[in-house]
Amino acid sequence: MINLRNISIQNKLVLIQVLTSVFVLAIFFTGFIMIDIKDYKERKVKSIQSIAKVLAANNVSTIQFQDNEAAKDILSELQNVAPDIVRAVITDTDGNTFAQFSKTKADSSWFDLGNKTFAFEGRHLYVTNPIVNAENELAGHVYIDCELSELEDMKSKKFGIAGISLVVALGCGFLIAFIIQTYVSKRLLFLVEKMKEASETNNYRLVIKDDGKDEIGILIKVYNDLMYQVNESQQRKDEFIGIASHELKTPLTSIKGYIELLNEMETRQPQQIFIQKTKESTAKLEHLIADLLDVSRINSGQLQLNIEEFKMDELIDESIDSISAGIRTDHTIIRNGTFNDLTVKGDRQRIEQVLINLLSNAVKYSPPRSDIFVNSTIKDEQLIVEIKDFGNGIPEEDKEKIFERFYRARNTSVHISGFGLGLYICSDIIKRHNGKIWVESGAKGSSFFFSLPTIKKSIPI
């Protein structure tokens, strides 16, 4: 069974059109042919019955004077009057054949009409008429067997015309449906394409133009309105992030300053410990606010890169050191391979941000006492850095989404704090460097890769 839902609207339209035309025409033609056949049969019965009546009247005397030769002569003239009469018989009152005319001698059987005056049997029409004399006495019967050859001709001709018309109608149906469907399915598919585009690029400012006033036109209009709203709220959110991060940063700066002062002034315990705890939390808060600020800058296009030449190996080592210094767990970060002191062009600070981010993620998601590998390779004039952990890995469906804003992996047993902005910022930074960032993940952990063009290939920004 074909599920109608799975047929495309285009095919549905064609199907509706074609089925409707075929159905209507089939009913139409069948009706007309039936009426034609009925008319033809009625006419035939009338004409053969009148011939039978004439024969009956003309054969009263032949029976009275027992002149079967004369009767046969009369019957023979039928050939000129009605050529489709194949047999005519005159019987006397006892049912014995008095005279007969037959085109086909072989057949001597006769269809029993019973009490009827006519009957259709197969391709034949049988008609009978009593022979009554002037005194109203029954003298015999006339029987006529008429072959309906015309009917067969008529049938085949009409069905032929009907068949041809059906084929033509089918063709026209297809054509019309094809023309009409472009006004329906094409627009729908266009809408779908635009929606996909909006979803992929996060550009909700696209307005779809459609002059139609039908349901699809309404759908497109509603979509445009909806996208306008989405765009508005997106913009408001971005504005909010921008304002919030700026407004949060100012008091945080002063908190930081005073804590620094306190740190210098206070040497007693446990106050000194409290100050250190506050400093750590403030640093975290500062980091979160910095992320928010970055996102806000990315959204408003204000993220500026400070392009300089630097050595990638140095940067990687520094990043590992700074992470290692901050880790209080038992993870070991192991470096594999070097770039042979290769220099790249880019924003050193931003690339460091990426490295730190990826490394701290690896630390966060790694089980205790497991190692973290940092591999460096060069391939097709691209520097590729891999940061490999032995964590739980990332589900297949999340692999693309983790680089999106505010996305946080579900089903993680580890509680991770943060906004879910780190990878989004990393991805943006790497893209601005004409590089790529991606993840490979399995049950035995995840590998985050990013690539940067070598100095030969890198485009000055």
Place this chain on the structure above:
Amino acid sequence: MHRRHFLLILLSFFAHKYALSQDEGGEASLKAAFIYNFTKYIEWEGADNSGDFIIGIVGSSSISGPLEKIAQTNNVKGRRILIRYYNSADAIGFSHILFIPRNQSSSLPVILEKTAKGTLTVSEEPGYAKMGSAFNFIIKNDKLKFEANLNAIYAANVKVSSQLLKLAILID
């Protein structure tokens, strides 16, 4: 399935059935029936149509028996049928149909001379139709047929239906 009956008609049967039986009685009764049937196709325009319908027979004939039988049970357009016998040509009176049996003592012209206008003559001698008898029975191919003399019919002032004439062998 419809019940279908097919009646078998034996074609060979009629060939014998309608052939003339050889015995004299069969021929006589057939002639009597023909004479009676003639009345159904003939209108006597110049004769009295109110009284009895008279069939005359000159001399004696074997058809008189069958004809009497017909006269008892039938009529001609509501009129009684009377059979009259004339012994000689001189005795012939008015009759609507006058049957002239074969082997007459008087010759046909003599009889015809005595026949009134409005009388239809019916004979049974080969050649009599040509000689002036209106209808004349003959045997052809073992079957009883009749000749018709249109002049004699016209002279008798009767109107004969074409239904009858088409069965007759026409003689000038």
